[in-house]
Amino acid sequence: MPRRLLVTSALPYANGAIHLGHLVEYIQTDIWVRFQRMQGHEVTYVCADDTHGTPIMLRAQSEGITPEALVERVYGEHTRDFFGGEEALRSGKLGGFLVSFDNYHSTNSPQNRAFCEDIYTRLKSAGLIDIRSVEQFFDPVKSMFLPDRYIKGECPKCAAKDQYGDSCEVCGSTYSPTDLKNPYSAVSGAAPVRKASEHHFFRLSDPRCETFLRQWTQGGEHVQSEAGNKLKEWLGEPGENKLADWDISRDPPYFGFEIPGTDGQKFFYVWLDAPVGYFGSFRHYCERVGKTQAQMDAYLRPGSDTELVHFIGKDILYFHALFWPAMLEHAGYRTPSKVFAHGFLTVNGEKMSKSRGTFITARSYLDLGLNPEWLRYYYAAKLGATMEDIDLNLDDFVARVNSDLVGKFVNIASRCAGFLSKRFGGVLAETDAAAGEVLALLAQSAQTVATHYEEREFGKAIRRIMELADAANQYVDAQKPWELAKDPANAPRLHAVCSTAIEFFRVLTLYLKPVLPRLAEQVEDFLNIAPLSWSDAERTLPAGHRIDDYKHLMTRIDTKQVAALVDANKESLQPTPAPSPARHAEQQQHAEKPAAAAHITIDDFAKVDLRVARIVNADHVAGADKLLKLDLDVGVLGTRTVFAGIKSRYDPEQLKGRLTIVVANLAPRKMKFGTSEGMILAASDDSGGPFLLAVDDAAKPGMKAK
Numbered sequence: 048m049p050r051r052l053l054v055t056s057a058l059p060y061a062n063g064a065i066h067l068g069h070l071v072e073y074i075q076t077d078i079w080v081r082f083q084r085m086q087g088h089e090v091t092y093v094c095a096d097d098t099h100g101t102p103i104m105l106r107a108q109s110e111g112i113t114p115e116a117l118v119e120r121v122y123g124e125h126t127r128d129f130f131g132g133e134e135a136l137r138s139g140k141l142g143g144f145l146v147s148f149d150n151y152h153s154t155n156s157p158q159n160r161a162f163c164e165d166i167y168t169r170l171k172s173a174g175l176i177d178i179r180s181v182e183q184f185f186d187p188v189k190s191m192f193l194p195d196r197y198i199k200g201e202c203p204k205c206a207a208k209d210q211y212g213d214s215c216e217v218c219g220s221t222y223s224p225t226d227l228k229n230p231y232s233a234v235s236g237a238a239p240v241r242k243a244s245e246h247h248f249f250r251l252s253d254p255r256c257e258t259f260l261r262q263w264t265q266g267g268e269h270v271q272s273e274a275g276n277k278l279k280e281w282l283g284e285p286g287e288n289k290l291a292d293w294d295i296s297r298d299p300p301y302f303g304f305e306i307p308g309t310d311g312q313k314f315f316y317v318w319l320d321a322p323v324g325y326f327g328s329f330r331h332y333c334e335r336v337g338k339t340q341a342q343m344d345a346y347l348r349p350g351s352d353t354e355l356v357h358f359i360g361k362d363i364l365y366f367h368a369l370f371w372p373a374m375l376e377h378a379g380y381r382t383p384s385k386v387f388a389h390g391f392l393t394v395n396g397e398k399m400s401k402s403r404g405t406f407i408t409a410r411s412y413l414d415l416g417l418n419p420e421w422l423r424y425y426y427a428a429k430l431g432a433t434m435e436d437i438d439l440n441l442d443d444f445v446a447r448v449n450s451d452l453v454g455k456f457v458n459i460a461s462r463c464a465g466f467l468s469k470r471f472g473g474v475l476a477e478t479d480a481a482a483g484e485v486l487a488l489l490a491q492s493a494q495t496v497a498t499h500y501e502e503r504e505f506g507k508a509i510r511r512i513m514e515l516a517d518a519a520n521q522y523v524d525a526q527k528p529w530e531l532a533k534d535p536a537n538a539p540r541l542h543a544v545c546s547t548a549i550e551f552f553r554v555l556t557l558y559l560k561p562v563l564p565r566l567a568e569q570v571e572d573f574l575n576i577a578p579l580s581w582s583d584a585e586r587t588l589p590a591g592h593r594i595d596d597y598k599h600l601m602t603r604i605d606t607k608q609v610a611a612l613v614d615a616n617k618e619s620l621q622p623t624p625a626p627s628p629a630r631h632a633e634q635q636q637h638a639e640k641p642a643a644a645a646h647i648t649i650d651d652f653a654k655v656d657l658r659v660a661r662i663v664n665a666d667h668v669a670g671a672d673k674l675l676k677l678d679l680d681v682g683v684l685g686t687r688t689v690f691a692g693i694k695s696r697y698d699p700e701q702l703k704g705r706l707t708i709v710v711a712n713l714a715p716r717k718m719k720f721g722t723s724e725g726m727i728l729a730a731s732d733d734s735g736g737p738f739l740l741a742v743d744d745a746a747k748p749g750m751k752a753k
């Protein structure tokens with residue numbers, strides 16, 4: 048029975064360009080969606096621009112335009128990058144990165160507003176909204192409350208000037224905005240004052256939410272197991288409710304929706320209306336294609352037999368697996384069927400970087416004439432079902448696309464199609480009986496490949512498909528049609544061999560179609576067949592079927608194109624304004640309380656000999672791209688040599704003379720570059736690091752930390 052699915056990708060924020068990091072998610076979702084459609088399921092894939100909040104408001108002000116004008120312009124840019132613009136979506140002739148949304152809308156829409164108001168009102172009736180006074184930094188010149196990232200000042204640790212309210216970019220310390228010395232507003236420059244205001248909270252700590260979320264997140268049904276473990280940490284042990292209430296209101300001026308009944312004095316925080324935007328976009332779709340209220344309700348009411356599937360990045364798991372389902376459950380809506388989280392993109396093994404030119408925009412990729420299906424293929428080959436990060440290695444990208452897609456896949460058709468059109472009028476013969484085993488192998492792989500796609504194990508699907516392509520190529524290599532073609536007496540044999548190769552090519556195209564939709568369409572034209580669906584794997588093209596002339600299907604990537612891409616995205620090493628960190632900072636305000644590990648006794652802790660150490664010398668290690676070699680003075684314990692994975696953040700020169708903490712009784716560890724006699728401590732998480740621990744200057748090397 049066909050399934051009915053409402054599928055979403057997270058909403059991109061409307062203050063910047065789409066880059067290759069974003070595209071991991073849209074390509075991942077699109078492949079899955081296209082696969083489900085090929086199975087005959089009914090899929091509605093919706094998304095929207097996330098348009099509200101302080102960063103948008105301030106950015107529009109700085110450009111001298113209204114927020115509405117800003118988000119409209121960005122909407123145009125995003126939709127062109129994703130699928131070639133709104134026209135393309137309506138006509139079905141997708142461009143851009145070929146993301147096949149059924150609807151792409153905006154959170155700043157009447158549809159979204161209606162859902163936000165409804166959900167809020169129902170939560171309020173359920174007693175799950177509280178109003179409390181909160182004191183925050185306030186800019187007296189702009190008359191606005193300041194999010195952490197809009198407060199700057201001197202680092203309380205190293206006194207560096209112009210540091211943000213949450214962390215120092217010079218010494219790496221983190222702190223709260225109230226710790227800054229001489230704080231000032233990054234918006235107006237004025238000294239902020241502390242001011243109280245009433246805020247609306249969603250009572251996530253209510254036992255009803257906790258009970259529901261324990262069952263919802265731990266049933267093994269809605270989230271990946273690693274996400275389930277993370278959520279368990281956030282929830283705490285039964286009886287230990289670690290969930291904090293969520294501040295869902297902001298004071299004006301704010302670009303967003305007014306909270307009903309507050310007389311324009313309170314607005315919904317952008318993170319409240321962003322996930323609701325999935326429903327807003329879906330309603331807009333239903334209105335656009337003329338669905339009835341009942342048809343729409345069938346997707347959104349509790350107990351619905353449809354599936355609601357969210358693809359997200361692992362950084363927004365808290366919002367999608369705690370706030371969102373708890374809100375829906377208690378506002379009388381259905382809850383998500385699945386929340387699938389993926390990891391981040393690295394390029395050449397490192398975080399994307401503007402100075403290295405690896406912060407690559409979708410627009411530059413397309414404008415330089417690179418084929419979007421190359422990237423779709425590469426991401427597919429790298430993607431699995433976990434939250435692990437994926438790496439775009441640019442050399443590997445060129446090598447793999449050229450060898451797999453051009454060398455193995457397209458090659459099958461290009462070597463055989465010419466003989467068919469020149470010698471046999473494009474008409475196919477019966478397939479070669481001697482190829483029966485390979486043909487059967489291809490057809491029988493339909494289930495395996497389908498299972499991999501269904502489980503989001505795209506890398507496994509691609510590996511299987513390329514094994515099949517290898518088998519097909521071995522057949523062609525062994526039969527040598529180019530040799531057969533030399534003797535007219537071999538014509539029937541040549542005809543059968545080439546017809547068989549075309550059949551191989553058809554089945555491989557079918558398996559690759561979720562990843563390479565445009566190429567698949569060209570192949571369908573060339574083969575003169577209806578759009579391929581999954582069940583076509585069971586059939587073969589009959590003898591007598593006529594195909595068209597072969598046209599060139601895909602070119603190889605030239606390394607020069609990739610070099611040009613990196614060049615085009617390279618920005619000077621001069622400091623640039625922080626890349627819209629406000630978004631991240633805003634979400635952190637209400638992100639999780641850090642999960643603590645299980646309890647240990649004081650005796651357990653005492654086993655670890657932590658000592659103050661002075662870094663006497665620091666050096667690069669030849670051949671190691673993450674390590675620095677540190678010589679430590681540990682006072683009474685003498686000197687130690689330690690290898691530390693902190694090269695990504697620290698210049699050896701900067702470290703000399705600095706105090707830090709070393710685990711002095713860690714068993715020495717033999718490494719490729721020498722023996723490490725201990726371990727220094729540094730902090731990190733998904734948002735950054737490593738940040739070396741600092742010790743007050745008056746401390747002496749060798750002192751015990753306890």
Ligand SMILES: [Zn+2]
Pocket residue numbers: 202203204205206207215216217218219220
């Ligand atoms: Zn500092």
